[in-house]
Amino acid sequence: MTGTWLTAEEQRAWRTYLRMSSLLPAHLNRQLQQDSGLTLPEYEVLVSLSEAPERRLRPFQICEALNWEQSRLSHQLTRMERRGLIAREGCEADGRGAFAVLTDAGAEAIASAAPGHAGTVRRLIFDRLTGDQRAAFEQACASIVDALTEHPG
Amino acid sequence: MTGTWLTAEEQRAWRTYLRMSSLLPAHLNRQLQQDSGLTLPEYEVLVSLSEAPERRLRPFQICEALNWEQSRLSHQLTRMERRGLIAREGCEADGRGAFAVLTDAGAEAIASAAPGHAGTVRRLIFDRLTGDQRAAFEQACASIVDALTEHPG
DNA sequence: ATAACACTCATGATATGTCATTTATTCCGG
DNA sequence: CCGGAATAAATGACATATCATGAGTGTTAT
Numbered sequence: 001m002t003g004t005w006l007t008a009e010e011q012r013a014w015r016t017y018l019r020m021s022s023l024l025p026a027h028l029n030r031q032l033q034q035d036s037g038l039t040l041p042e043y044e045v046l047v048s049l050s051e052a053p054e055r056r057l058r059p060f061q062i063c064e065a066l067n068w069e070q071s072r073l074s075h076q077l078t079r080m081e082r083r084g085l086i087a088r089e090g091c092e093a094d095g096r097g098a099f100a101v102l103t104d105a106g107a108e109a110i111a112s113a114a115p116g117h118a119g120t121v122r123r124l125i126f127d128r129l130t131g132d133q134r135a136a137f138e139q140a141c142a143s144i145v146d147a148l149t150e151h152p153g
Numbered sequence: 154m155t156g157t158w159l160t161a162e163e164q165r166a167w168r169t170y171l172r173m174s175s176l177l178p179a180h181l182n183r184q185l186q187q188d189s190g191l192t193l194p195e196y197e198v199l200v201s202l203s204e205a206p207e208r209r210l211r212p213f214q215i216c217e218a219l220n221w222e223q224s225r226l227s228h229q230l231t232r233m234e235r236r237g238l239i240a241r242e243g244c245e246a247d248g249r250g251a252f253a254v255l256t257d258a259g260a261e262a263i264a265s266a267a268p269g270h271a272g273t274v275r276r277l278i279f280d281r282l283t284g285d286q287r288a289a290f291e292q293a294c295a296s297i298v299d300a301l302t303e304h305p306g
Numbered sequence: 307a308t309a310a311c312a313c314t315c316a317t318g319a320t321a322t323g324t325c326a327t328t329t330a331t332t333c334c335g336g
Numbered sequence: 337c338c339g340g341a342a343t344a345a346a347t348g349a350c351a352t353a354t355c356a357t358g359a360g361t362g363t364t365a366t
Binding site for chain 2: 004005006009010012013014016017018019020021022023024025027044066067068115118119121122123124125126128129132133134135136137138139140141142143144145146147148149
Binding site: 071075079095097 | 351352353354355356360361362
């Protein structure tokens with residue numbers, strides 16, 4: 001279906017990407033886990049909340065921000081609530097809704113984890129790319145995101 | 154730890170990447186699942202085997218090819234064996250070892266899934282990148298892979 | 307008003323991934 | 337040879353992700 005195969009260059013690029021996409025999250029996850037006891041998904045949720053007004057967001061907003069499935073987030077919030085990183089509150093404006101709120105412990109955790117994580121990202125990635133490369137990389141990622149979000153089907 | 158934060162441009166690039174890295178595998182996985190009943194991990198294992206001499210590889214070779222953890226592969230092979238996609242055989246040359254062998258059903262599955270998958274990858278990614286962008290993207294991925302594999306620590 | 311539909315979120319079952327440990331074998335220095 | 341270290345692979349316990357579904361609430365057209 002859909003015609004042609006990938007060219008040799010495309011194949012090579014694609015496999016390089018696959019390799020990277022397998023190694024990078026695993027590495028980041030371990031760095032984070034060892035240095036601060038947080039997992040990468042936890043970190044991402046905490047970042048979202050820490051940047052939100054009043055340290056709180058509706059779950060569906062977190063889903064949009066992170067491009068997660070609703071159910072994944074719900075389970076994740078349950079675990080994070082159990083660990084004291086966030087709390088759940090009801091939403092007065094919308095009876096269906098809820099809020100995920102950053103606890104003090106969560107704020108502390110993200111504050112202490114962020115520098116090490118950011119440093120790792122910078123060292124692994126941005127220190128090794130020229131400005132042009134960084135721009136091209138971002139552009140490529142943006143194109144792919146567009147392709148995935150533009151036509152809903 | 155490790156000093157400076159990310160610049161605004163780096164942040165933006167990084168978040169774009171994160172967005173892409175969340176959307177792309179999910180999309181590919183669904184396309185594959187719906188069109189051919191295979192999951193992305195299954196597909197990757199089958200590709201490795203289908204390219205190997207005699208359609209067989211030692212598990213540790215698959216791990217190297219895919220950068221997977223050994224235990225993940227072992228569980229995956231168990232599931233794929235149960236589904237009839239691969240078979241396990243002993244290794245005469247090395248008593249500890251084993252072989253994962255592509256079955257006829259596995260070969261059929263990968264053959265029928267590959268064109269659709271490749272087409273999706275091309276359409277989502279390579280059709281939208283100029284040659285320069287593709288090269289820059291590959292280069293960026295390669296740099297990251299280097300960073301992650303060079304110094305074992 | 308109210309019925310049909312859409313939205314928000316949670317849950318349970320299942321699939322998948324990770325970590326620590328175990329078993330069996332090979333490799334290598336004495 | 338032989339004993340200790342390293343390698344190959346599997347396993348069980350647990351963490352996480354996905355899928356299908358359900359319960360409760362809002363929204364809208366008639």
